[in-house]
Amino acid sequence: MVFSVTPIGGMKDIEALEKVPWEDVLSAQSTYELFRDAASQFPDKTAITFLPTGEDKDEAVRISHRQLFARITQAANAFHALGVGPGDAVGILMPGMPQTHFALWGAQTAGIACPINFLLSPEQIAELMNAAGVKVAVVFGSPAMPGMLDKALAVRELVPDMKALLLVGAKSDPSRNIWNFDEKLDEQPGDALTSKRTFSRRDVCTYFHTGGTTGSPKLARLTQGNMVYAAWAIAQMYGYTPDAIGVNPLPLFHVAGSVILGLSPLCSGAQIIIPTAGGFRNPKALANHWKMVARYRPTHVGGVPANMVAISGVPPQGEDLSSIRAFYTGGAALPVQTERYYRETFGIPVYKMYGMTETTALGAMNPVGAPVKLGCLGMRPPYEELAVRHFNADGSLGARCAANETGAVLLRGPGIFPGYTDSSKDAEAFSDDGWFKTGDMGYLDDDGELYVTGRTKDMINRSGNSIDSGIIEEAIERHPAVQQCAAVGRPDTYAGELPVAYVTLKPGHQADGSEIQAFAAAHIADPPAIPKEVFVIESMPATVIGKIFKPELRADQIKRVFRExxxxxxxxxxxxxxxxxxxxxxxxxxxxxxxxxxxxxxxxxxxxxxxxxxxxxxxxxxx
Structure with a gap:
C-alpha cells in the first residue's frame, strides 16, 4: 500500500507524527518497493505526463504507474545484464523526460545511479564518472540535442571502466557495445528483477555531484534509506496525495528535480508533468505555461526562483487556473517582490523548501496548508533536527542561538547523507557531534521556523567585518527597477574585500548603477555593507537549474581589479x-x-x- 499523507498545519502535527519511531513508519527498504506499491494500488492512473515541444496543443506522452514500474524493472534488468551490480554505478546524461526516470530509478535498483549535468565538459564528466566507477552510461543521443552524442563518445574514451553506452534517440552499434536504450529495455522482463536483489536502507543508491566552485565537484553518497525517508517526508509537507499533480521543470541530476518534484509525488500515487526536456529553459514552455496549467490542471506549480521570476513575467490571460493549490520553490532565495506577486495575484502563497544535495533536499519546508510568512523557509520536516549555533572565537561551533539570533544552520536526521565518495571531505561537512554543517547562516524565529540570511562562505570580509551579502541583496531588490541582485566581494589591498553588487532590471524599467547605489546607501543600516559600486548587467550568470552563479561574478571583479x-x-x-x-x-x-x-x-x-x-x-x- 502507498503510504498515507497526513495534513500538517504546524509543529504540533509534526510532533504528533513523531510519536511513532521513524523505523516503524514504513516497511519499504528501497525506492523500488515504493514504486511497486504505487503501481499496485494505482496501476492505470497517470504517473508521468511529458510535453515534448511546449506548444499550446502539445501531444502529451502519458505513462501510467504500472508502465512506470515495468520500465524501471526492465531498466534494472538491462543494467544487470550488462554487468552492473549493487556496488557499480550507472552514469546518466539526460534531460528531463520519461526515459530519464526509467534510467535513474532503474539504476538505483540494479546498482548506484550517477546523474550528471550534461552541460559539463567531457573532461569534467569523465572525472565524475571515474570517481563514481561508472560501468554503463545512459545518454540522450538524439539530434534534437546537437553535440550530445559526440560528447558521450569523447567521455567514453576517458572512462576506461565504462563497458557499454545506452543511447536514447539513436541507433545501436553492437560492434562498439552501443545500444538503443528503449530497445535494450524491451528485451527484459518487466514483472520481476532477474538479479533477485534484496535491499537494505543502508545501501548506497545514488551519487549526486555537488559543489564545483572551488576545484572539482564532490560526489555525495545517498542511501536507499535517505531516499525512502525523503519521499515520505516531502509528501507529508507538500500534501502529495494521490490526486495531486505537480509540475517538474527541473533536471534530474539536481536533487530537487529528482526527489522533491519526482520521487515523492510518484511514490505517493500522484502525477508529475514534465514541460519539455528543457523545462522552462524552453521558451515555448514558458510562453505557454498558463495554458498548460489550464489544460492539464496541476495542483502544485513552481520551480527554482529564477523560474518563478520568469513565470511572473508571463501574466495569465484569463485561463482557468483554479486547479492550483500551491506554488513551490527552493534552491536559492526568492525575491520578496516575487513572493508578493504570487500571493497578491493568485491569493496563494509560495511554499518554500530549504535543503541541499547532502540532506536529500530536506532541511525546512513551508507545509502546504499552513500559514506562510514572507521570507520564511518554514519548519523542519518530521524526524529531522534543525539547529542554529554560534561560532566560537576559534571558528568552532558553540552553543545554540536564542530565537531570532543569527548563527550557523545545522541539520541532523534520516535524510542526511553518510558522506562523500572521497571520505577526506567528510570532516569539513560534519561537526564533531554529528551535525551536518549546511554552510548557511540564519535564525529560528519564536515559532522555530527558519530564515536563511546568507552563506558562512558567502560573506564579504571587509577589514575583519563580516558582511552578509543577503543584507545588500535584500535592500537593493526593493528598488522598483531591480529584478535580481547579487552581491560579492571586490579584492582590496587595504580592506581585503569591498562589497559590490550586480543587478538586472525589470523589463521596461531603467536605472543606472549610481542611482541604485544611492538607493542602497539609504536602505542599508550598516555603512560598511553599502556597495562601493553597482553594475547593471543584461542577465545574471546562472547554473543550468537557474541558481545565480556567483563565482563568475567574483571572477569578474578579480579580473577588473587586476587589469586596472x-x-x-x-x-x-x-x-x-x-x-x-x-x-x-x-x-x-x-x-x-x-x-x-x-x-x-x-x-x-x-x-x-x-x-x-x-x-x-x-x-x-x-x-
Missing part, C-alpha cells in the same frame, strides 16, 4: 580566473616570454602582493 592594477606595466592583456584545487580560486596572468621576465614578475609581485587572491604567471612563447 597592472595596466601601467602593460601586464593586463590576458587575465583568467579559474577554480583551483589547492587555492580554491586562482588568477592566471598570461604574458609573452621576455628577457626581462624576472623584472616583470617582481613588478607584478609588488603590485599584486597586497591582495589575498593567489595568482600565477604563465609565460608563453610566440609560435
Amino acid at each position: 592594477a597592472l595596466a601601467d606595466i602593460g601586464a593586463a592583456t590576458d587575465i583568467q580566473v579559474m577554480p583551483d584545487k589547492k587555492h580554491g580560486t586562482l588568477a592566471v596572468i598570461s604574458l609573452p616570454d621576455s628577457d626581462e621576465r624576472d623584472k616583470i614578475a617582481a613588478d607584478i609581485q609588488r603590485i599584486l602582493g597586497g591582495y589575498t587572491v593567489p595568482y600565477e604567471i604563465r609565460w608563453t612563447r610566440a609560435e
